Amino acid sequence: MKISKMVICLALAFATPDYSYAQIGKAAKQAVKVFSKKTAKESAEAAGKSAVKKTGKAAGKSMAKKTAKELAEETAESVIVRNAPMSLSRRSIKSVTKEDIQLMRRQGMKKVLSHNMERVAAKKMSGTTWKVISRASVIGESSGERFLIKDLGTKGGKEGLERFSKKGFMLKSEKSAAKKGGIRASRTILGKEALNSIENRSIREMIESLEKKCGPNFALDNLKVMKQGKETIIEFAGTRSRMSIKEGVITAKSGSIAKSTSTGKIVDGELNQFLINKIPNARYKVDDFIIYETDHLGMTKYVEAHSSELYKRMQQAGVFHSGIDKGTREKLLKQFGEFDPNTVDYGHLLRREIGGPNESINALPMLHKKQGSGSRWFKLEEKEVKACKAGKDVKSKMWIDYSPDHKSFSIKVEKTIDGEVITETFKDLI
Numbered sequence: 436m437k438i439s440k441m442v443i444c445l446a447l448a449f450a451t452p453d454y455s456y457a458q459i460g461k462a463a464k465q466a467v468k469v470f471s472k473k474t475a476k477e478s479a480e481a482a483g484k485s486a487v488k489k490t491g492k493a494a495g496k497s498m499a500k501k502t503a504k505e506l507a508e509e510t511a512e513s514v515i516v517r518n519a520p521m522s523l524s525r526r527s528i529k530s531v532t533k534e535d536i537q538l539m540r541r542q543g544m545k546k547v548l549s550h551n552m553e554r555v556a557a558k559k560m561s562g563t564t565w566k567v568i569s570r571a572s573v574i575g576e577s578s579g580e581r582f583l584i585k586d587l588g589t590k591g592g593k594e595g596l597e598r599f600s601k602k603g604f605m606l607k608s609e610k611s612a613a614k615k616g617g618i619r620a621s622r623t624i625l626g627k628e629a630l631n632s633i634e635n636r637s638i639r640e641m642i643e644s645l646e647k648k649c650g651p652n653f654a655l656d657n658l659k660v661m662k663q664g665k666e667t668i669i670e671f672a673g674t675r676s677r678m679s680i681k682e683g684v685i686t687a688k689s690g691s692i693a694k695s696t697s698t699g700k701i702v703d704g705e706l707n708q709f710l711i712n713k714i715p716n717a718r719y720k721v722d723d724f725i726i727y728e729t730d731h732l733g734m735t736k737y738v739e740a741h742s743s744e745l746y747k748r749m750q751q752a753g754v755f756h757s758g759i760d761k762g763t764r765e766k767l768l769k770q771f772g773e774f775d776p777n778t779v780d781y782g783h784l785l786r787r788e789i790g791g792p793n794e795s796i797n798a799l800p801m802l803h804k805k806q807g808s809g810s811r812w813f814k815l816e817e818k819e820v821k822a823c824k825a826g827k828d829v830k831s832k833m834w835i836d837y838s839p840d841h842k843s844f845s846i847k848v849e850k851t852i853d854g855e856v857i858t859e860t861f862k863d864l865i
Contacts, residue, residue: 624659637717641712645676648708657671676690676707678709686719687720690705691705691756703757706793710797711796724790735797738784767798768781771795782806786819799846812861828854833848834847842865
């Protein structure tokens with residue numbers, strides 16, 4: 436039987452975090468000597484002779500009845516116990532001996548380490564304060580063994596063990612520890628399986644249509660779904676299209692973000708397709724400070740925003756929503772019907788200047804003359820923008836009432852500026 440120095444070092448390190456690295460090295464060195472110089476049979480015989488000397492013939496006979504395998508394991512346990520510092524509790528010592536040595540022989544190093552780590556994690560967990568590592572990675576046995584044996588007892592060895600302890604959660608360990616801690620470990624699903632894992636039928640249908648609408652970046656092969664407890668995160672790899680669903684609310688970040696730098700303006704014009712291809716009867720939380728609700732056709736029917744906080748967040752981050760090009764605007768306008776882009780604009784519900792998204796969840800078709808400079812709509816927007824820039828507390832609500840055929844609508848707007856409520860209704864925007 437052969438047990439490497441690394442296995443014993445790591446087993447000791449995980450079960451006894453207060454154990455000094457020099458002491459770990461000493462204990463491991465002694466244990467390795469036992470197994471490198473003696474066969475299991477020889478170890479068993481040595482243990483038997485020792486028992487006879489210490490406790491007499493009765494004990495010797497009892498030992499003789501045990502298998503060579505059992506006696507070898509007990510020998511290893513004895514070596515580690517003798518070399519452990521007195522400050523360690525007997526219970527801690529035992530936790531790293533017989534059970535783990537048996538596991539080493541049956542399952543190999545990686546599973547033993549995960550077994551120890553899940554016990555430690557489960558013990559430390561308290562509600563949601565303990566975060567289970569979602570992306571497990573374990574250094575290779577051979578390279579890790581060489582590294583640890585070379586640097587054991589040094590600063591480098593200590594740092595190596597610490598890194599290992601942080602990254603060493605295996606999948607089994609995550610699930611078990613999370614279950615004991617009362618939370619669910621995360622898991623990632625890809626492609627067609629990811630699509631089938633989404634419970635909401637409307638979302639599945641919307642995702643299936645994206646490849647046709649948006650191109651190969653939105654093929655199912657790029658779809659990723661992550662399950663984290665009650666939250667489901669959906670995204671297309673390599674794009675800004677990402678959203679999460681928790682307790683029926685869809686949370687997302689808008690796209691088309693720009694930033695001014697010393698060398699000029701940096702623009703990311705990519706939009707979040709999940710805020711363009713909306714689902715019916717849904718509630719969205721966008722950019723932390725905006726709530727949108729959709730009707731049975733997926734059209735925005737209600738908007739609520741803490742405008743001043745939205746504006747403040749954008750200012751603090753030094754970003755803003757860049758304008759979208761004419762071609763994109765006209766394409767987005769077609770979502771609402773066949774309108775003449777020379778007279779009808781893609782009109783923002785929340786003004787872009789305060790952080791209103793460019794995605795169509797925040798837009799409706801509006802006549803140029805009814806929402807352009809000098810119009811009632813424009814003047815109300817200006818009041819909101821000036822109040823935000825002046826540091827006042829500004830909130831906004833909008834109720835959109837559609838005609839039966841959804842070709843026209845009216846909007847009731849309520850702006851609250853430092854407690855003062857301004858209400859206006861717009862019936863002729865289209």
